Amino acid sequence: MNQQTTKDKTFAVVGTGVIGNGWIARFLANGHDVIAFDPAGGAEERTRKAVELAWPSLEKIGLAEGASVDRLTFVPTIEEAVAKADLIQENVPEREELKKSVLTSIDQHAKPEAIIGSSTSGIMPSRLQEGLKHPERLIVAHPFNPVYILPLVELVGGKATTQAVIDEASNIYASIQMKPLVIRKEIEGHLADRLMEALWREALHLVNDGVATTEEVDAAIIYGAGLRWAQMGPFLTFHLAGGNQGMRHMLEQFGPALKQPWTKLIAPELTDELKEKVIEGCESHAGDASVSELERKRNEFLVKVLDLVEDYWPETKSIAK
């Protein structure tokens, strides 16, 4: 499916907290009709306020033709919300029984060919599919806050999800300017949240042990690794730390640190097989680009992003002047 054919699709959003509202703003900005449902009192007012606050950023990113906040309709029941929708995005609180009951209701009232995307940050899709009439069209589509700006969406199929649904979901989310990352195996926390959660748990340990304040942890990330991760993630970043030999040299030099008590997290054994997976992964990702070409790009990026950090973030008090 290309942007042409997704143009007239209708999107339904069930559950309008921070994440649901983020989806609504993104769908609207991409020129779609959105039908929303949330049983909480005052939900519509909060959503309209949230969309208004998001809109200036969306205008800067660029609105699709016909995009308008007026194309949002709130309805009083799930049935009405999902009846005409081509894609239904579920964002109710992260409790498995609640999600299952809401998804069952969505499944009953949606068109059979509609896709149901769940925003769950951790529950495996196979569990959410249990008991549905049309489990094949349920997929985890996990976004990141703020949903209307951050492009990543993790797509995770369950045992019943068909490849056709994964492909179509990929196309739909890509058509609203997202980066769909199809995850190979369903595990709790999918992929990104496992990584984030590892960092978060280590950070909590450090605060708990009195090693650092929350502000110091933030400063340690912002001015060090954070700037690099924003551009190339942890693996390619380390590929550049190994000199011209890249990851191959890096693993020789810093592989032994995996045995050291540098975090509360026990490392996997650095077997030859794992080494090769990591080295080949980085080399294939880098493609024709040599380490020094990557370094040049990295440097240009970092110089510009550092300027942005200075403009948009006040000096933290943790940093000595």
Next chain:
Amino acid sequence: MNQQTTKDKTFAVVGTGVIGNGWIARFLANGHDVIAFDPAGGAEERTRKAVELAWPSLEKIGLAEGASVDRLTFVPTIEEAVAKADLIQENVPEREELKKSVLTSIDQHAKPEAIIGSSTSGIMPSRLQEGLKHPERLIVAHPFNPVYILPLVELVGGKATTQAVIDEASNIYASIQMKPLVIRKEIEGHLADRLMEALWREALHLVNDGVATTEEVDAAIIYGAGLRWAQMGPFLTFHLAGGNQGMRHMLEQFGPALKQPWTKLIAPELTDELKEKVIEGCESHAGDASVSELERKRNEFLVKVLDLVEDYWPETKSIAK
């Protein structure tokens, strides 16, 4: 000490690998004389090449008055390198016995009031101080690659390091456009590397378990959390995920996830004391800024940094089109 008084300081660099060369480029760009020593054949040539590659970025950041690559001198012995230096930066390979023997030699030949900064990424300064004549002037000053661009330097004093040395080191590194973060307790891996290593180990587990390729891990970070971490680190990022109530609400909503098998890393118990530390840390860091003010700044930053990511990073193949 202010920039005035650090202006005529001489910097020595012992060990000229990727990190040592990064220091040299930064010292030179800030208008200092640098004396370097490395026993490896061809070291001087490699360093001059590395400085040349770094220079265009340093010009964009802005060179200090009098800054010149010609102010770098290579000498054939440690003695000559350190004799006149006010700050000596040690960057030999990460093996404790080697570091200790080089530091002993530096300590013997340096002026007693010179500060010795070790770039060690993991060894505690109290161990490096053992056996020095003047252990009080040794401090860990751990930078991040590329050292000539990334501003973070972790300063860690050992048992013998005096507060005066920590303060002076802070001033010196700040005078060369760095962000010195003084670490409260010495632990293996200091602060930033513990955080980075937790993420790295989880990433290795995911690759090892066949959940993702290295490229998919990188994509999951870049387009999701990485962009946010670059601006505000993990804690303040989550402060903004909690709606108007910030971290207080966030811990209520996502605190229970700490009990779930979302990473290989076991979380600390989320006691009331830890909760309050985290909430108060975020609230004090945010200061007068409300969550919605922070969101506005975050959005402006993210829109701009996303543009940069598009300009400087080719589409990863992991992302569905």
